[in-house]
Amino acid sequence: IVFTEKQEALVKESWEILKQDIPKYSLHFFSQILEIAPAAKDMFSFLRDTDEVPHNNPKLKAHAVKVFKMTCETAIQLREKGTVVVADTTLQYLGSVHLKSGVLDPHFEVVKEALVRTLKEGLGEKYNEEVEGAWSQAYDHLALAIKAEMKQED
Numbered sequence: 001i002v003f004t005e006k007q008e009a010l011v012k013e014s015w016e017i018l019k020q021d022i023p024k025y026s027l028h029f030f031s032q033i034l035e036i037a038p039a040a041k042d043m044f045s046f047l048r049d050t051d052e053v054p055h056n057n058p059k060l061k062a063h064a065v066k067v068f069k070m071t072c073e074t075a076i077q078l079r080e081k082g083t084v085v086v087a088d089t090t091l092q093y094l095g096s097v098h099l100k101s102g103v104l105d106p107h108f109e110v111v112k113e114a115l116v117r118t119l120k121e122g123l124g125e126k127y128n129e130e131v132e133g134a135w136s137q138a139y140d141h142l143a144l145a146i147k148a149e150m151k152q153e154d
């Protein structure tokens with residue numbers, strides 16, 4: 001695939017912006033996930049026993065950060081190598097965690113939509129289709145690698 005320097009820069013720049021307020025954007029990200037797919041709530045240990053998305057929950061923040069950060073790292077790899085390389089052990093871990101939690105393929109689309117909405121919220125007028133395209137492309141590659149690993153472990 002072709003992932004350009006411009007696309008890599010757009011992803012990096014927007015992550016720099018969102019990174020400045022992790023509590024706010026991780027909350028927004030999870031609120032979007034639950035708005036799109038309310039049933040997804042019960043898969044997350046930190047959401048199971050609450051009625052609302054908890055503020056300042058370390059696990060919630062960790063998952064939001066992982067999704068954004070790993071997508072950003074994927075963008076860098078796509079530009080450098082034209083492909084995604086997640087360390088074997090990391091990929092095995094990601095595969096097993098999601099498989100055990102009951103995550104299914106369609107959930108990855110939910111999370112992608114939530115990611116896009118969070119970018120929109122965070123970037124304001126800096127948001128555009130080019131930014132969305134770059135993040136989507138990187139996310140799709142990462143998600144594909146995790147889904148493939150989940151099938152292999154199944």
Ligand code: HEM
Pocket residue numbers: 040043044045046059062063066067070071094097098101103104107108109110111139142143146
């Ligand atoms: C756990 C990353 C997509 C649901 C985790 C963990 C990581 C991770 C690293 C381990 C715990 C942590 O460090 O926070 C990712 C990445 C994703 C992705 C990089 C996409 C590119 C998804 C999707 C779902 C999901 C689509 C379902 C909607 C979960 C659940 C856990 C988990 C339920 C267990 C967390 C807990 O209950 O404490 N994920 N994830 N993840 N992930 Fe994901």
